[in-house]
Amino acid sequence: DAGVIQSPRHEVTEMGQEVTLRCKPISGHNSLFWYRQTMMRGLELLIYFNNNVPIDDSGMPEDRFSAKMPNASFSTLKIQPSEPRDSAVYFCASSTHSGTGEQFFGPGTRLTVL
Amino acid sequence: EDQVTQSPEALRLQEGESSSLNCSYTVSGLRGLFWYRQDPGKGPEFLFTLYSAGEEKEKERLKATLTKKESFLHITAPKPEDSATYLCAVQANSGYALNFGKGTSLLVTP
Numbered sequence: 001d002a003g004v005i006q007s008p009r010h011e012v013t014e015m016g017q018e019v020t021l022r023c024k025p026i027s028g029h030n031s032l033f034w035y036r037q038t039m040m041r042g043l044e045l046l047i048y049f050n051n052n053v054p055i056d057d058s059g060m061p062e063d064r065f066s067a068k069m070p071n072a073s074f075s076t077l078k079i080q081p082s083e084p085r086d087s088a089v090y091f092c093a094s095s096t097h098s099g100t101g102e103q104f105f106g107p108g109t110r111l112t113v114l
Numbered sequence: 115e116d117q118v119t120q121s122p123e124a125l126r127l128q129e130g131e132s133s134s135l136n137c138s139y140t141v142s143g144l145r146g147l148f149w150y151r152q153d154p155g156k157g158p159e160f161l162f163t164l165y166s167a168g169e170e171k172e173k174e175r176l177k178a179t180l181t182k183k184e185s186f187l188h189i190t191a192p193k194p195e196d197s198a199t200y201l202c203a204v205q206a207n208s209g210y211a212l213n214f215g216k217g218t219s220l221l222v223t224p
Contacts, residue, residue, distance in 0.1 A: 004157070031210070043158075043201070043214040056211070091157050100205065102148060103212060105157035 002026070004106030006092050012112045018080040021109045023092030024073055031095040033103060034067055034077050038088045046090075049075065050098050061086075082113045116141045120202050120215035127192055127222050135187040135218045137202030147185050148212060149178050150201040158201055192222045 005024040013019055025032050034046040047057045049069045057067070064083070069075040079086055089110050093103040119138045127133055139147065146165050150158035162171040164180040171178050175196065177188040187200055199219045203212040 033211075042216045043203075043212075045211040048210055050210075059211075093157075098210075100145060100210060102146075102160050102163050104160060105150075107155075107157050110155075 004092055004094055004104055006090075006106040006109050008109060009107060010110050010112075012114065013082055014114050015083055016081045017113075018078065019082045019086075019111060019113075021077040021090050021092075021111070023075045023077070023106060025075070025092070025094030026104055027073070029094035029096050029104075030072070031098055031103075032069060032075050033093040033095070034075070035091045035093060035105075036088045037091060037108070043091070046077070079111075082111075084113045087111055087113050116204055116206055116213045118202055118204055118213055118215035120200075120218050122218060123216070124219045125221070127189075127220070129193055129222055129224050130191045132188070132190045132192070134189070135200055135220070137185040137187070137215055138183060139185070139202070139204045139215075140183075141204045141206050141213070143207035145205045145207045147180055148203045148205070149185070149187055150203065152199045152201055152217070161200075189220070192220075194222045194224055196220065197222045 007022045032049040037043045046059045047067045048055050052069045067077045089108045091108045093105045095103045117140045121136045149161040152158045162178040167182045175190050179186045199217040201217045203214040
């Protein structure tokens with residue numbers, strides 16, 4: 001059974017450019033999470049969707065970040081415009097149980113903004 | 115505010131040398147405490163969920179235990195393939211986010 005799928009795995013872009021990260025959750029999971037991992041701050045939740053609806057986006061750093069989930073099998077995280085401080089590894093995770101219980105993580109997208 | 119502190123930050127063991135990793139936490143109502151393993155360049159891999167004090171879970175050479183203030187991940191007779199970063203996270207009754215510690219980086223040498 002396929003796990004969480006993320007693309008691209010690596011993204012290098014220049015400051016000011018738009019970046020779109022993609023995620024396909026595990027089939028049958030009704031909750032989706034976007035996390036960001038940095039050396040300084042560790043893993044931090046950005047946004048949580050339940051049944052395709054954004055429930056909590058309080059972790060989104062600022063208006064430059066936006067996320068969508070148009071259907072149960074696809075989500076995007078967009079940064080526009082990107083800045084060097086956005087450089088990090090971005091993980092998507094999915095879960096059953098409407099957000100309670102264990103979450104299963106994808107391989108991540110390593111973003112570098114020059 | 116929920117807090118998770120893991121110690122030590124890094125641990126080096128000889129193959130076969132058993133040890134324990136610590137995860138201290140404060141949370142307003144614990145729904146669950148989670149252990150994950152993360153290899154370089156990969157996403158966290160789920161290991162265990164513990165729900166209440168006194169609970170224990172085992173998987174191969176790993177055993178996780180939980181008290182009201184901390185959790186331990188015991189590694190018995192580790193092998194080099196156990197080298198990874200081990201992450202602890204808590205989930206509060208009031209929420210769904212996993213609040214992660216910074217992790218313990220484990221290196222097992224032959």
